Amino acid sequence: MPLSRSLLLLCLTSLLLSQERPRTAASGAPDPDDEIRAVVILSRHGVRAPLGSETRGNLYNAQPWPAWPVETGVLTEHGSAALRLLAAYYRTRYADILPNGTCDPRTIYAEANNAQRTVASAKSFLEGLGAGCQTEVHSQPAGRANPLFSSAEVNGQANREKLANQIQGRLGARLDWWTQAFAEPLEEMRHVLLDCSGPDCEKSKKSLLSAPATVAAARPGGLVTVDGPVAMGADFAEHFLLQYTEGFPMEKVGWGRVSRPALNRLMEMNTRYREFVSRTSYSAQIVASDLAFRIQATLRQAAEGRKIPGALGTPQNRFILLAGHDGTISGLGGLLRMDWLLPDETFNATPPGGALVFELHRRKDREEFRVRAFFIGQTLDQIRFLRPLTGAEPAAIAPVFIPGCSGAETDYSCSVNAFSEAVDTAIDKRFLEPALRQSALRQ
Numbered sequence: 095m096p097l098s099r100s101l102l103l104l105c106l107t108s109l110l111l112s113q114e115r116p117r118t119a120a121s122g123a124p125d126p127d128d129e130i131r132a133v134v135i136l137s138r139h140g141v142r143a144p145l146g147s148e149t150r151g152n153l154y155n156a157q158p159w160p161a162w163p164v165e166t167g168v169l170t171e172h173g174s175a176a177l178r179l180l181a182a183y184y185r186t187r188y189a190d191i192l193p194n195g196t197c198d199p200r201t202i203y204a205e206a207n208n209a210q211r212t213v214a215s216a217k218s219f220l221e222g223l224g225a226g227c228q229t230e231v232h233s234q235p236a237g238r239a240n241p242l243f244s245s246a247e248v249n250g251q252a253n254r255e256k257l258a259n260q261i262q263g264r265l266g267a268r269l270d271w272w273t274q275a276f277a278e279p280l281e282e283m284r285h286v287l288l289d290c291s292g293p294d295c296e297k298s299k300k301s302l303l304s305a306p307a308t309v310a311a312a313r314p315g316g317l318v319t320v321d322g323p324v325a326m327g328a329d330f331a332e333h334f335l336l337q338y339t340e341g342f343p344m345e346k347v348g349w350g351r352v353s354r355p356a357l358n359r360l361m362e363m364n365t366r367y368r369e370f371v372s373r374t375s376y377s378a379q380i381v382a383s384d385l386a387f388r389i390q391a392t393l394r395q396a397a398e399g400r401k402i403p404g405a406l407g408t409p410q411n412r413f414i415l416l417a418g419h420d421g422t423i424s425g426l427g428g429l430l431r432m433d434w435l436l437p438d439e440t441f442n443a444t445p446p447g448g449a450l451v452f453e454l455h456r457r458k459d460r461e462e463f464r465v466r467a468f469f470i471g472q473t474l475d476q477i478r479f480l481r482p483l484t485g486a487e488p489a490a491i492a493p494v495f496i497p498g499c500s501g502a503e504t505d506y507s508c509s510v511n512a513f514s515e516a517v518d519t520a521i522d523k524r525f526l527e528p529a530l531r532q533s534a535l536r537q
Contacts, residue, residue, distance in 0.1 A: 132396035137449035141173030181222025197224030203407030206417035207243035254311035269307035328367035373428025381425035383521035434469035
């Protein structure tokens with residue numbers, strides 16, 4: 095008899111969690127034969143106020159959206175506090191890199207996209223690593239795209255029509271099928287948005303089900319336009335997730351019509367939307383080729399102890415923090431064909447503060463350095479209730495298999511050279527930033 099979907103997810107979660115090999119011996123003491131030389135953390139920003147795409151001008155919601163304590167897209171104080179708690183966990187996990195819980199600028203390199211929420215998130219995270227942490231957060235000037243986190247620098251190299259066609263092809267070239275596939279969560283979303291009563295309920299608002307589904311090449315300045323019921327459902331679900339993690343009373347989360355189980359059902363539209371858009375191979379190459387190239391260069395730099403072209407920071411930097419967005423993480427995951435499953439969320443979720451983490455290991459009885467990947471974050475309730483990450487309630491951690499790199503090792507590790515080869519196979523070097531593109535193409 096086939097497994098139910100919920101039972102299958104439970105089994106997968108148990109398998110992933112059971113596969114993680116801790117860095118400590120069974121006694122709980124540090125493994126004397128294992129050294130972590132460096133770690134690269136690609137994180138999403140913390141809890142922020144919703145964006146315009148997540149409110150849609152109040153056209154589809156019968157009741158007004160609840161007010162937020164900050165402006166659109168800005169990191170909240172609650173989000174900042176949750177990040178500091180998460181950083182305290184990293185401080186313990188990487189005690190060998192951050193001795194005595196110190197925040198040493200010689201050890202740490204931090205870079206963020208130039209949005210307020212990403213820069214502020216990086217600063218909050220660093221505060222959680224050590225009191226009074228003065229490590230600089232590198233970012234581009236306002237108005238200038240950072241190619242680590244944005245495709246704007248390579249838009250001239252991208253074929254927008256090819257990207258739109260690939261997304262349409264993955265949807266069977268029938269956009270109405272996309273809507274039909276999500277008929278149940280879309281109907282639930284319609285209920286949340288429109289089924290209300292009272293003086294603040296405007297029954298005349300549009301139904302998101304009436305919006306046409308579209309996928310089209312964007313005009314210069316963008317890449318592709320994807321919209322319609324599922325895209326809107328993905329945006330509204332993200333809005334409800336932000337309300338929940340910000341700690342809104344449940345009577346305000348989706349106007350009291352979104353329970354915790356309902357949130358997961360609705361959020362599957364969000365993660366599946368990213369599967370078809372951000373994780374589509376050509377989209378991922380455009381968005382994440384530069385990022386992947388620089389992460390592998392940074393790991394090689396730490397392993398070899400010498401400056402490597404394209405690497406971030408210096409050979410002395412061992413803790414590398416990159417503060418980006420959910421789309422940044424989804425793009426890199428799609429590029430390297432990496433998947434993860436957290437204990438309380440949908441497949442390939444990217445919760446606030448969550449991160450793809452690449453650890454550089456070496457056993458003292460071997461010369462070879464090896465790369466291990468994880469997705470590390472907080473559960474939604476840990477964010478909502480600002481719970482410290484302790485032994486009784488640890489962080490949500492999923493070990494990640496890297497296709498073309500991971501092999502028979504039960505910890506999914508692979509050599510630095512194998513990781514570099516997997517990256518080189520996946521990326522399109524035309525989408526590297528100009529300073530790296532020519533030298534990389536000559537290799």
